[in-house]
Amino acid sequence: MLQIPTTLDETTPASLRPVLTPMPVMTQAGTRLLDAAGDLFYDRGVRAVGVDLIAETAGTTKKTLYDRFGSKDALVRLYLLQRAGRWREHLLARLESAPADSESQVLTVFDVLEAWMGPQRRGCAFVNAYAELGDTDHPAVPVIRAEKAWMRTLFDILTGDPVLGGHLHLLYEGTLVLLTAGANPQAVPEGRAAARSAMAAHHHP
Amino acid sequence: MLQIPTTLDETTPASLRPVLTPMPVMTQAGTRLLDAAGDLFYDRGVRAVGVDLIAETAGTTKKTLYDRFGSKDALVRLYLLQRAGRWREHLLARLESAPADSESQVLTVFDVLEAWMGPQRRGCAFVNAYAELGDTDHPAVPVIRAEKAWMRTLFDILTGDPVLGGHLHLLYEGTLVLLTAGANPQAVPEGRAAARSAMAAHHHP
DNA sequence: AGGTAACCACACCGGTCGGTATACTCGCAG
DNA sequence: CTGCGAGTATACCGACCGGTGTGGTTACCT
Numbered sequence: 001m002l003q004i005p006t007t008l009d010e011t012t013p014a015s016l017r018p019v020l021t022p023m024p025v026m027t028q029a030g031t032r033l034l035d036a037a038g039d040l041f042y043d044r045g046v047r048a049v050g051v052d053l054i055a056e057t058a059g060t061t062k063k064t065l066y067d068r069f070g071s072k073d074a075l076v077r078l079y080l081l082q083r084a085g086r087w088r089e090h091l092l093a094r095l096e097s098a099p100a101d102s103e104s105q106v107l108t109v110f111d112v113l114e115a116w117m118g119p120q121r122r123g124c125a126f127v128n129a130y131a132e133l134g135d136t137d138h139p140a141v142p143v144i145r146a147e148k149a150w151m152r153t154l155f156d157i158l159t160g161d162p163v164l165g166g167h168l169h170l171l172y173e174g175t176l177v178l179l180t181a182g183a184n185p186q187a188v189p190e191g192r193a194a195a196r197s198a199m200a201a202h203h204h205p
Numbered sequence: 206m207l208q209i210p211t212t213l214d215e216t217t218p219a220s221l222r223p224v225l226t227p228m229p230v231m232t233q234a235g236t237r238l239l240d241a242a243g244d245l246f247y248d249r250g251v252r253a254v255g256v257d258l259i260a261e262t263a264g265t266t267k268k269t270l271y272d273r274f275g276s277k278d279a280l281v282r283l284y285l286l287q288r289a290g291r292w293r294e295h296l297l298a299r300l301e302s303a304p305a306d307s308e309s310q311v312l313t314v315f316d317v318l319e320a321w322m323g324p325q326r327r328g329c330a331f332v333n334a335y336a337e338l339g340d341t342d343h344p345a346v347p348v349i350r351a352e353k354a355w356m357r358t359l360f361d362i363l364t365g366d367p368v369l370g371g372h373l374h375l376l377y378e379g380t381l382v383l384l385t386a387g388a389n390p391q392a393v394p395e396g397r398a399a400a401r402s403a404m405a406a407h408h409h410p
Numbered sequence: 411a412g413g414t415a416a417c418c419a420c421a422c423c424g425g426t427c428g429g430t431a432t433a434c435t436c437g438c439a440g
Numbered sequence: 441c442t443g444c445g446a447g448t449a450t451a452c453c454g455a456c457c458g459g460t461g462t463g464g465t466t467a468c469c470t
Binding site: 043044045047048121122123126127128129130131132134135144145148149152163166167169170171172173174175176177178180181182183184186187190191193194197198200201202 | 248249250252253326327328331332333334335336337339340349350353354357368371372374375376377378379380381382383385386387388389391392395396398399402403405406407
């Protein structure tokens with residue numbers, strides 16, 4: 001049985017320790033605000049979206065936004081936290097209904113990525129956010145780092161080998177970048193084939 | 206002899222056709238402006254830097270900025286164009302003074318990347334810019350696409366095989382992302398080792 | 411001498427930024 | 441009945457956004 005952590009620990013992200021980073025209790029307007037912010041942040045970028053637009057899109061007011069979340073920075077952090085949780089749940093569910101052997105599991109990650117992205121060209125929400133925030137003390141940065149560390153841990157666990165896991169994680173991140181910024185529609189098939197080749201080479205050296 | 210294009214063709218980026226995209230003739234204040242904009246854009250992101258700050262940092266005025274470049278968007282495009290040119294020249298110079306065999310050339314790319322980045326955590330200027338601009342009609346987007354296509358062509362030429370070239374390009378982009386957004390200081394050594402493994406597997410299948 | 415390109419200093423424009431304040435309505439629990 | 445949390449509406453704040461206009465000073469070219 002594979003043991004994959006389902007929570008996102010911001011302080012020791014690579015560990016398996018099940019630390020909770022719970023979402024705050026959401027009111028109705030709060031949920032609408034976070035959903036609207038999520039769509040807008042992802043589509044246009046964090047800095048490009050103002051709090052006025054978020055409140056208007058959610059059908060509420062800036063007052064309510066600041067009553068619920070306190071600041072735009074906190075809302076950005078929650079946006080990434082929610083997105084990380086949804087991706088993890090989605091991916092783990094698909095992996096459970098895939099063949100249990102290591103190679104199938106890894107290739108399934110690429111398949112799930114392709115279906116998740118669809119025809120869209122906005123790339124990885126975490127890489128995009130990091131591009132805007134940089135290596136600062138913004139409260140969202142630990143969430144970004146934790147998401148990358150979680151994917152690395154996933155590949156390590158799926159393969160049982162940190163060297164192969166690292167190789168596959170590099171291929172996964174490269175695929176995501178070249179699919180979007182690179183505008184290469186063949187990125188996912190190429191990434192999948194490269195992953196297959198890397199696993200074959202590792203098992204028959 | 207390796208034949209690597211040194212120019213950045215925005216319209217047919219993958220071709221070897223030597224189309225020029227020359228920098229405009231620069232005055233003294235124009236050069237200072239573009240240099241200041243380059244540093245600020247890369248360090249803080251394109252949207253986070255205003256034209257007032259650029260002009261002040263360059264020791265000139267907004268008036269001069271708009272007289273030279275016409276718009277902030279044009280300045281952003283020129284920033285990426287200049288950066289792409291510098292990276293290409295730097296990388297090709299290092300490749301010329303490296304062993305000429307295919308494997309050494311590829312591994313040298315990772316070494317040059319590590320030295321180019323240094324201890325810094327701002328990542329790929331082109332990926333960062335795409336994160337802010339997205340798949341829009343911004344004049345800088347073709348420059349981003351062309352840079353990614355140029356790196357892919359480089360790996361194709363260095364290896365003489367588009368399948369292996371694609372694999373290595375994925376590893377290269379993944380390395381860059383995980384070094385910065387992922388905050389993994391082992392990203393370059395891991396990427397280098399993965400590249401070596403991919404090339405070995407390709408030659409002894 | 412006249413023209414012109416480059417540059418600087420500075421004021422100005424409408425719009426938007428993140429964030430706050432005031433005042434009001436509604437539903438609900440004590 | 442009262443208090444309170446949630447929400448709405450709207451006005452406001454100083455700061456900054458990209459971009460423009462005016463006027464004046466050099467230096468060089470014809």
